[in-house]
Amino acid sequence: MFPADFDYVVPRSVDEAVAMLVHYGDDAKVLAGGQSLIPMMKLRIASPRVLIDVNGIAELAGLRRDGDRLVLGALCRHADVAASPLVREHLPLMHDAAQLTADVQVRNRGTVAGSLAHADPAGDWPAALLALDTHVTVAGPDGTRTVPLAAFLVDAYTTQLGANELITQVAVGIPPGRTGGAYAKFERRAGDFAVASAGVQVTLDEAGRCAAVAISCGAVAPSPFRARAAEAMLAGQALSEDLLAQAEHAVRDEASPFADTRGSVEYKRHLAGVLVRRACVAALARARGERVDTLHL
Amino acid sequence: MTRSDSRYVGASVRSKEAPRHVTGRGRFVDDLVLPRMLHAFVLRSPYAHARIVSANAGRAAHATGVYGVITPDDVVRLTTPFKPGRYAAGLRVPVPEYATAVGKVRYVGEPVAMVAASSRPEAEDALELIDVEYEPLPAIVTTEAAAAPDATLIYDELGTNVAWQGHVSFGDVDAAFARADRVVSANLGIHRYSSTPLEPFACLVDPTPERLTLYCNCQNPEVVYEAITEALGIDGVRVAVPDVGGGFGQKIHLIRKYAVLTALMAVQTGRPVKWIEDRSEHMMAAGHSCDQEFDVEAAVRNDGEVLGLRIADTDDVGGSVSTLTIHFTNKLNNLFNTYRVQNLRLEGRSVLTNKCPVVPNRGIGKPGMCFIWERMMDAVAQELGLDPIAVRRRNLVTQDQFPYTTPNGNIIGSGDYQGLLDRALKNIGYEDIRAQQKTGNDRLIGIGVVIGLEPGGRNAARDMAIFPKSKQMPGAGGVEGATVKIEKNGSVVFTLGAPSCGQSHETTAAQIVADVLGIPPDRISASGGWDSSLSPWGVSCANSGNNFHLYDIGAVHGAAMRVREKVLTLAAHLLKVDRSALDLRDGIVGRVPSAAPNSSADGPATITFAELGKIAYANQALLPEGFEGGLEATYYHSHPHADPGMLPDETGRVRAQYTFGSAAHAALVEVDPGTGRVKVLRYVIVSDNGTMINPSVVDGQIYGSAAHGISVALGEGFVYGDDGQLLTLTLLDYGKSTTLETPRIEIEHHPVPDPYTTLGQKAAGEGAAIPSPAAIASAVENALSPFGARVRRLPLTPERVWNLMHVSR
């Protein structure tokens, strides 16, 4: 379990990192938290010749509020999100996702940006952030560009990121109004990847009806997806038990999971529905101002 | 020392091992560094089943840093194959098995070659340069496929993949079924798992000119000792076992392959060679517990009395014949669990597949036997509309029957099975839970209560009961030594006859010595790790078989008693008093106050161990006549009442093990109807481990074994793909429960001393791993009663539980 031989370089700025990416090209990999990359290197699934360790780039650290957006630097760790009162208050869905990702050690090292770049179909951040207004900013030899997350994620383990590009930040819109979100995850045991997961953000109108809703599903398709059919059912409606049950069914049909050691196709479809429904209930309660703890299923 | 005269036995004295382990100062094989040491790595089969067309060191031999490569040809040329041992007693045709695959690979991860280099990464790089050409064969991953008439043969020599079939039968089974009011039947199954010790296999071989030393984290040193001696044909072998990071049965058997390979590499290169297995290698190839399938029929009367059982047991033993019958033979240990049923027939089939070979795992065979009995007790209760506890009570061995001889010859010295059940029911609040269940609510809450036997102390002759024609008697009964020594400075050192894998043997043995010699455990230490040339070891030298409590405790107690005798003789001589007037306390020998009222007149009233030590080792002039110098003694212990039943009789009755602890387990669970997840709300154990030497050590064994058994029941396990690839190579995928899924284990002790052991002690090492899978199964079935679901197989993953709700609906 030792990686193949590699060189290790440490840029001090984004520009320097981009220059290194250009210089080494396909032979290089960015090292952020290392929680996906290092295990792959030890298993020799990945054997980059050069590691560009971006952990020393101060400008990429932490998270902050910038007007109506929450901005995560590329080095913002899962644990930073979990500990942030700002996130807890305004984006409880993200708080849930951070709590439910991996274990303490991994959360202390792993980054949100790294998780998006890695694009594991069962990863929590791609699924969770898809239910929010999320944009990814990348820096390359020709400057920076910003893409919506839905466009950034292309397929399982595949993103729009070019070989000589670096994610510099991830920005999430803070939803306005009477709104609440929740992220639900079913894992075989604490610290594991999701068998299925769901993110729901609901905004209520004056009458308490669903003014807007976003539903994302993780681990039940090659890539996380928005459950549009279920969203359409709920939008504009009073969210009754019946309606939620219908949405649960709709989600089952929208999912296209594959079977693996975590579950069969049938079971994963079923779970996707159950999770969307439970996340809906929690999001709804939060939108109404009730305190709901992260769901541990 | 009599049983009542104990200050330290029975107390939860502080652990001797814990300080070094919690401060990271344990000494494990990987901590040892020798000059000029090389690092080895093993090339493993990527195929479940394939012919090896060719294998050559080729480019690897010339890679940077490489000192040696061993291929299957080298292994055949330079080593003798392993003898089929006790574990393969049922093997009909000799099949040569070597340290690497030869000619064929039979499971993913089977060792094929080894390379040694000056660093581990270099060895790993070089591995990719060994050229092996394979011709893949169909992979067989189920026993049905293996037993099919046209199945590809895993061993051509055997002519079939059903490598062994046999049976044992006690009582008159046919008559029992003829008398029965009805027959209750079920098809039951337990899957492959492992205790996944924190430390995988590790070997370091030092080939000095005088002899070859193997440092190894094995449980049963005899296995690697003999393997190296025979495979390499050398006498000068020494095995040393330093700290070991968990055993559980994993480190008994297959580790011998790597000991031989590492030794061969050391001999070939003339350098010390270290080989440390990594986690995925351990998951693939270090051994799994056996997946077992049981077709069971119970002959019952309408009042719940069980007259007899018929069991057809199919064991999937994986891709090696070397452990062919060990899972079957171990069922003799608790063949009747805690029940007084007189008639039982167990038929066995050992079927080869292209999976990892099976090895013992905490309780081997016994969790399966307990699972059979306890699942059947519930099935009988359902079929007859009786209370499951009442059915158990109806069949338990009763108080007046002890010492109780089971139909297959085990002699159970003592126990209180009804008492265990009473307490378990009370502690979990059984009646209240049942009442609440009747009032009906939406929650799927279930309770399961089971009882299990914990056999301890192995009889080496056991397997001869099934294989009377075994060419070589593997030994009989048990013999195990220990040495105790008072040093010249008055401190006490002991050496045990068997290694430890982290079960606090140093702590418990010190408590025994402390009471016998009257010196606090703080002034007693273990001499260090196990060493074949220093440790007094016999046939029971094994960190397995639940041997420690019987043999090692007996031996260290006996050795301490001998030293005590010497102390008394010497002190009586020096103090000029009668021995009977002397007492040992806090490292001082003195006159019992009442025995010598005018002692002050006769000179010194006391003498310390240090003073005695100086005289015993250094001052012959002061020794009494005929006194052998020194204050040291070795004692070999055997079970004092091993006969009758040590050797099997003509009907196959034998004392498989010698002591029998027992426990009742009660589990309260809740099933999530949406996901199928089982949450264990409460878990209660009432345990009879006989006289406890250190209750907190016993608790530790119970916590660990219960946590494991519960995790096994709820989902941990090995999963193979149809192509024979192991899909669970990491602990994450394997799915071991974490502390977050593990319930608090509530323990009550209900000790009934064993009449035959030194201090009344019984075993505690396998413990809760035996009944806990059955307890969870019972509770989940009860929770699913609204669906009429029957729990027949493990593991109860959320998906399986969801299916049980779904299918029954």
Ligand SMILES: Cc1cc2nc3c(=O)[nH]c(=O)nc-3n(C[C@H](O)[C@H](O)[C@H](O)COP(=O)(O)OP(=O)(O)OC[C@H]3O[C@@H](n4cnc5c(N)ncnc54)[C@H](O)[C@@H]3O)c2cc1C
């Ligand atoms: C035991 C364990 C359990 C886990 N459980 C979970 C879980 O439950 N849920 C979950 O979602 N994840 C889980 N993970 C994965 C974890 O969340 C990873 O941290 C995350 O997927 C990757 O983030 P990282 O910072 O560690 O990235 P790294 O491992 O450093 O990199 C991952 C990939 O992203 C690229 N990359 C990283 N940062 C950038 C950047 N700024 N710009 C461009 N490319 C970049 C790297 O080059 C690499 O290809 C687990 C990991 C472990 C080891």
